[in-house]
Every structure is written in C-alpha cells, then in structure tokens.
Amino acid sequence: MAIYSILVLTGQSSATLLGRLYFEKGGKSKYMAALVQSAGFPILIPLLLITSSKNKPTRPENFALPALYICFGTFLAFDCMLYAIGLMHLPVSTYSLLCASQLGFNALFSYILNSQKLASFIVNSIFLLTVSTILLIFQPGPPGAGTGTGGKFALGLTCTLTGAALYAFLLSLEQLAYRKVLKGQTVNEILNVIFYESLVTSCLLLVGLFGSGEWRGLKDEMEGFELGGKVYVMVLVFGAFSWQVFGIGMVSLILKVSCLFGNVISTLNVGVVPVLGVVVFKDSMCGLKVVALVLAIWGFLSFVYQQYVDEVKSRAENVNSPPRD
Template sequence: MSEWVYKHNEENLLESVTAVSNSSGENKRAAILMERIAAMEIQSTNKLISHHHSAPPPPTISRRAKLLLTILNCLLVSIGDCSGPIFLRIYYLHGGRRIWLTCFLETAGFPLLLIPLSISYLHRRRSNPSAPLHHLTPRLFLASSVLGVITGLDDFLYCYGLNFLPVSTSSVLVASQLAFTAIFAFLIVRQKFTPFSVNAVALLTIGAVILALHSSGDRPAGVTVAGYWKGFVFTIGAAALCGLFWPLVELTYDKLAGRAAVTYTLVMEMQLVIGFFATGFCAVGMIVNKDFQAIQREAAEYGLGETKYYLVIIAASLFWQCFFLGAIGVIFCVNSLLSGIIIAVFIPVIEVLAFIFLHENFSSEKGVALLLSLWGLASYSYGEYREAREKKKELQRAPALSTV
C-alpha cells in the first residue's frame, strides 16, 4: 500500500513538474519539486533498508548460560572419557572378541539425541508455528557425514588397540591426541602456538616413547609381542585421527555454519548425523565380519553371564555417547584445544579406575609417562590462562583508548 501511495505521489509530482516547466518564469518551483522527488526516493530506500534490518537477529546465548553449558559439556566428557574405555575393556577381558561390535557401540547411542531435539523442536513450534524441523543446510549435512565416517574409522583404530593394550597404557597413549590436536588446530583453524603448547607437545611425545621402550612387562596375558605392538601403533593412529577430528569440527562451525547462528540445537543435529554415519560405517564392518550373527552366541559364552554381557555393551554405548556429545559441545562453547585438554586431564582418573576395577599393574614407566602427561597438560593450561588474561587486559585497555 505504501509503495502504491509513493508511486501515485511521484506521478503527480512529475505531472506538476512538466506543467510548471512549460510555464515561463517558474523554473525555480520546478527545481524545488524535483528535490522533493529525490527526497522521497531516499526516504523510501531508507525504509526498505530499515525493514530489512529490522528482522529479528539470530538468538544469542548469554555469558552465564554459556558458562553453564560449558560446565555441562565438561561433565559429559569426563563421564564418558572415564567410563567408556573401562566398559570396553571389561567386554574384552571376559570373553568379548568382536572389534567391530565395540566400534559400533561407541556411536550407537546417537538415537538418544532425538529426545532433546524433539523437545527443542516443540519449544520452537510453540513460539513460532513456522519454525523449521531442523537447522542443517546441505553443506553442513555433507560435512557432518564426512566427519561421521572419520569417527567410524577412528573408533576402529581405538578399539583394535584396546583389544591388545591395558586401559592404563591405552589412556596414556590417547593423551597424545592433545599434541595432534594442537598441530592440526594450528594448520586448519590457525590456532596460535605458544612456548607452553610446544612444551606440552614435547612432553606428551616423550611419555609415549617411554611407554614404547618399556613395553615388555606391560603385555596382558595371552597377548603376543606382535599383537601388543599392533595395539600400540593403532592407538597412536587413533589419537592422531582424533586430533584431526576436533579441529575439523571447529572449522565446520566457523566456515559452513558461520553465516547462521550456531546454536546448541545445531550442535546436537550435527552429532546426530555424525553418529548415524559412524555407526553405519561400523555396521558395514560388522556385516562383513558376521558379528551380528555372533552376538547371541558370544553372550551365552560370556564370562560374566548373558545378562551382564548386554548390560556391559549398553553401558558402553551410553557412556561413549556422553563423551562425543560433550566433546563437540565444548568445541561449540570454547574451541577444539580445550576439548583435547579435558580428555587428557582425566588420564589419572582412568589410571586409578583401571587399577581398582580391572586390577591392572601400575609400573614405574606408566608413572613417569603419567607425570609427563600431567606436566604437559599443566604447561598447556597455564599458557592458555596467560593468553586469556592478556586478552582480557587488551579489552579493558581498548575503551580507555577510545575515550582519549
């Protein structure tokens, strides 16, 4: 309606200008009318621009809510990181031999995400009846599917290694993913290196080398030297692939989802797709290896009994889902390096749990490697603390400079 009125007024003004310009001695009035037309055009353009920018901005999260969300995700990572490996090792210790099944369990809990996603959708529909079913764009879906395949491959490497290594050794080796995360974060998302992060990388590498040089007394019963070294190499490979995965997730947030608001709902949708494709990747391995047909027989022969067999694999699936959701949530709230730090910080807890529940030996070499890992973690954490403090000082200094 406003556009019709504007066009109608403009036509009347143009007719007036034509009539006035034909009259002698009224050129000044014609010029005034032309100025009025120009002013109307500017006013109409400004209205269109203001209408375009008056659309509601994407929802933002408050600082307090983000802090609470960060704490929640850190708890999820800690629960999954400490419990997932223990239950997988329990599966192996009492007669479980299906590596592809354990890979499958690491991401098979992804359908549980449909519960919070459904609640989020119903909440959006209540406030906006035309709310979309999901926030995933085709590019985000494709990126999440690729990340899912990478996750499936990483699960296979980790589970294969855990079949031959004690949990305490495997956890120290997995701690080297912090070094790989730092390197890949520098290459992919341009994360800055500091003397503290370089020191952390060096210490974690030395810890892994110490375990490699003193591996003779660490082999579980029934594991050959060749099998132990296979597990060692595969676990390091899993740590490297894990170190690549977290910066890729951060890159996906920054690049593909950068134009839209990255909400926690979007994070869960991405994890749902990642879990689906990772589980599908492992399911193909199970089909080829005929693991589905062997589950019932393996459960009947399991050392702890058939009921506890199913309880162990269900618990492992739930705890690993907590781990993955919490890890990508930490990346959403902060960055990929913090996710790597949290994974590494619970190494002592895993060592203690393995000693208590699995009765694993805690050799002096493991103690030295553990201390080096904690030293590297402390070095890296202190470097992050100093950098955050310097950024805070710069932000406080900026308003003072602007008032000068």
Template sequence: MEPTSSINSPGNDQPHLSIPIKIDQNTLHPQENHSSSSSSSQETPPISSLVISNKHSNAYYFPLLLINFLFLFVGSVSSSLLSKYYFNHKGSSIWVSTWVQSAGFPLLFPPIFLPFYLFKTTQRKPFSHFTPRIFTLSIVIGLLLGLNNLLFSLGNSYLPVSTSSLLLSSQLAFTLILSVIIVKQKITFSNLNCVVLLVTSSFLLALGSNHDKPEDLTKTNYFLGFVSTVGAGLLFALYLPVMEKIYREVYCYAMVVEMQVVMEVAATVLATIGMAVEGGFSDMRKESLKAFDKGPAGYWISVFSNVVTWQLCFVGTAGMVFMTTSLTGGICMTALMAVNVLGGVVVYGDKFGGVKAVSTVLTLWGFSSYVYGMYIKTSTDPEETDHHTINNNHHSSPDHHHGHHDHNNVAQGMEMVPIYGNA
C-alpha cells in the same frame, strides 16, 4: 555499543538455549545514519562480523559448558573402562566394540525433537538451517569417526587400559600441530612445552610398557594394538580442529547435536557393514549365551552401558569444541587420561610401574603448563578474553542469500557461539 539484545523475545526463532549478546551497531550498520535507526523494517547491509563481549555475564554459557565437561568426564572414563570390561570377560568382537561407540545416536533424538514438537519451548524446527555443505561434511567426518572407532577398539582389545589411555594422550600433540594448520592456532611457549612433554611421555611408554602385556598376547597383536591406538589418537586430533572450523558456520548449539546425529549415523553404517560382513550380529547372540563369563544379562548390560557412555563422551567433546576451541577440548581429554590410567589400575589391577608413573607425571606437567599459559595470557591480555570477534561471512541463514539481515535474525543466528579466543 547498545544495551544487551534479548534473544528470547517473542517472535524470534530461538534455539534450545540462547545467550544474551551485545551487538556493535557500527558493525551491523556501518552506513546507517541515526535518522534511519527508528525503522525496524529497514534492510541492513551484509554482516561481516559480530562482537561478543562480557562473556562472564552470559547466563547460559557456563552452566552448559559445565554440563558438556561432565558429559565428557563421565563418558570418557566410563566408556574406556566398560570397553575393557567387555574384552576382559571373554567378549572378542572388534566390530561389536566399534558398533556400540556410535549406535546410540537415537538417544539424541529426544533433546532434538521434544523441545519443538512436544514442549513448545523453541520455535526453531529441528535440522533447519542445514546446508548441503554442512550435511556432506557431517557424513564424511562421520565415516572418519567410524574408522577412528575401529582403531580404538583394536587398541583397546590388546592393550591394558592404562597403556592405551596414556598412548591416546599423544593426540594433544597432533591436535596442536593440526590446529596451527587448520584453524591458525598460535604457538606459545606453554603449547610447545606441553607438546614436548606429551611426546616424551609417549616415547617412554612405548619403550618401557612391553612387559605389562597379557601373557597370551603375541608381540604382533601387541604391536597392532599399539599402532592402532596411536592411529586413533591421530585421527581424533584431526577431527577436533576440523570440527572447530566447521562450527564457525553452525547456527546454534542445537545444530551441534543435530550434526552429531548425522555423523554418528554415518559411523554406524560403516560399523554395521563390518558387522554384517564379519558376522558380528550373530556373534553378539553367541557371545551373550556361551562366551561372556558374566552371563547374558551381564553381556547386554555391558553393551547398553557402552552405548550410553560413548554418547556422553562424543556429545561432551562436540560441545567443548563448539563452546571453546579444539585445543582446549583436547586439553580436557588429555587431563582425563590420567583418570583413565588410575581407573585401569584400581578397577582391573593394571600394573603401574616406574615408567608409567613418569609418563603420567609428564602428562600432567604438560597439562599444567598449558593451563598456566592460559592463565598468564588472560591476566596480561584481558581485552582479548572479554572481546572475541567471530567471523560470520559463512553463516547460512535464509536472509544471507538475499544479501541482507534482519536485526533480530542476526542476533538469533549468533546464539550459542564459541566465545573463547585461541589460547
């Protein structure tokens, strides 16, 4: 293993943020002898994998991971409460609630374009290294994300925040199952224990929370909200491992943000069609002037705040999945469900009886079980924690199509990759 390569050296096409990595020369040059290593222009064989080691020494990894978690934390809690605020104060359009979840994608343009065109802090042109496959997958997943947003809006319009938040915690069980199928996630005792506890929590909630529905809510609408929320959890659970698999082909963290723009454009197109068919755009004006009991200013502040917080939530989720795993991202979201429950109780006065208390305890128990399992695994198998081999067969850098890689291009192509193994 040679000394850490500098990815930020002059002349490299670097992304917005980079992580120093150590490259195993036996992997890079399995047939190259010592005499040929002096030539920097010599072609190298195709790369099958890179070994990233000593992740704790990476200068950018943990700060960026923390930033993404903060985005997820603030976005998840705020978007849930603000969505409920919209419905609590006489907002009634399901399509408006759906549209604001993805319509904020232009907010991602400054961090994408300014570093290259204005600040000149990167030589990587935005949206470079996009393949037709990644572009197509981003559109398809964006449409599924739009459907997920619609289901979430339906559930959030009918159910109290605490109930919908606890129901959404069941997505972790779906995430584990789908991760096993899609990304070959290993099943451990802590994983299985977490699933059992969360499923039990959801069943208890389903059996015992019918009494806390609003007085003017029919049983049919309550059932629709319940089913829609579970469906949203299932779709999002599918989204997480699918994105983990796709991110293995992604060039850098900047590309994750760019993919997020494409996905949210697709989701916004779907929501805009629904808005146009159902008259949602004219409803926004009518709601702001006549229906919303906080007045026009309160209405538009609510809508814009929803747009911003949903962007934080989705970008934070994408970053967590890219930098860790889909299951870890799901775990973090589940942990925030308890905060959403408390937020609903504190801000909106949702009832918090014995059934919800037991459900919350089971949810936190399941999360703690998973965290403890991760701790045990990293304590007993530090080698797996410090060294993670990442398959690079499908990276689509220009040199790959010619059957060879320049040493610097290889290092640059693996910047900002996920470096945690399965937990």
C-alpha cells in the same frame, strides 16, 4: 562450560572402562566394540524433538550439512575401529596414556587449520606428551592379563596412537567446518551434528560387522561372557550411552569454545583412568609407565597454564583498550 566439561569427563572415563571390561571378560568383536562408540545416538531423539520446537533452525546451503555428516561420519567410523583395536590389545592404563597424545596432535592441527598460536608452554606440553608416548612404546610387554602380547601389543600401540592423531585432526576440521556452516550454534544444532554423524558411523560399522562375519559369533560371545549374558548387554548399552554423553560434551565445547579446549578437558582423564585401570583390572604399573604418567600430567598442566596466561593477558588488554566511539 562446566556442565559440558563434566559430560566429557564422566562419559569418556566410564566408556573407556566399560570397553576394556568387554574385552576383559570375553568380548572378541572389534566391530561391536567400535559400534558401541556411535550406536547410542537414538537416545538423542527426544532431545532433538524438544529443542527443535524451541529453536528456529538455521538454513545453510542444502548440500552443506549432509555432505559434512557423511564425510565426518565416515572418518569417525575408521577412527572408532582404530580405538577398538587399541583397547582390545592394551591395558586400559596404557591405552589412556596414549590417548593423551591427542592433545599434542590437536595443538598442531589447530595451529595449521584454526590459526591457534603455539606459545612456549604449549610447545613444552607437546614435547612432554611426545616423550610420554615414546616411553610407552618402549615399555616392556606383555603388560597385563587379557591384553595382547608381542605383535598384537605393538598393533594396539600403533592403532591407538594413529587413532589419537586422526581424532585430533577430525576435531580441528570439524571446528573449522561447522563454525562456517552453523551460524546459530544452538543446542539443537549441536545435537543434530552428533546424531547424524553417529548415524553414518553406525551404518558403516554395521556393514563391517555383517560383512566380516563377526555377527555370527555374538550369541556365543554373550553366552560365554564371564559376568553373564545380562551383564554383557548392560556393558554394551551403558557403553553406548556413555559415548553419547561424551559426544554431547565434546561437540558443545568445540562449538562454544574450541576443539583445543575440548581436548584439554578430555586429557584430564589421564590422571584418573590409568589409576582406575590398576585398581579394577590389576594393570601393571612399571617404572616407565609411571614416568609416562607423570610427564603426561606435567604436559597437561603446562598447557593449562598457558591458557591461564593467555586469559589474563586478554583481560588486561580489554581493560586498557580505549573505548570505541
């Protein structure tokens, strides 16, 4: 689990910072920023070939997996666009704090879809993350250079918050669906989930990129990038790679533990990315944002403590339970 957790943390934090760097230094395409979140899937091909030779694939109904890939890939394409618009108009510190609300949404959807218990500390965590989000909504804008003002700032807040809620719902739904279909939950199956979902997502976003006409401005965008054309390409390539690293870690945690645990690990970045945003991008850190950060971290710790209490209780019950005949 430690390896998967590291993949989630490093992949998400680096991808978020690179995504903000893209917009900060001259990137303008929403579809390109969204496409980067899924387009790195070809790097999984060597791993798929290696793992397929070591694992005998399970054989669910012929229609089950392709249908799930198309359904979840389409859902993910829409969510990628929401996150791209949010990152386009928000400083990375505000964006990251809003994404922390995903943990609260996921606890709620896990309760509805996956029978996750909502103990007192989890409810407290949801409350704190909700208050943290409300504070961010009412913080004075504009928050920093290169970000949206007025209506665009409000659009960024709305899209990020909606994206966090929808992604939390998607994770809970994936846990429910894939645990019924993927009986073995092998490394190869995990990679197949990421590969085919990303393939569907990328195809849909490519259609959007060409259909919207944004592709016509990519050459000028690259030539006008403040750090140079080569760095422009590197930002997109490493961003795509980072999102795939995050995806491998997250899907692995969903299948091996739960989507709620994956979100807990992801939320660890709430204390890292905002600070890096202030250092790297000179984001402003007003009083409301500081309070929101403290509440978000408090909510995360409250959630982790409940997981610790549940684990201790579970171990005690296992020790005291009588042996079976």
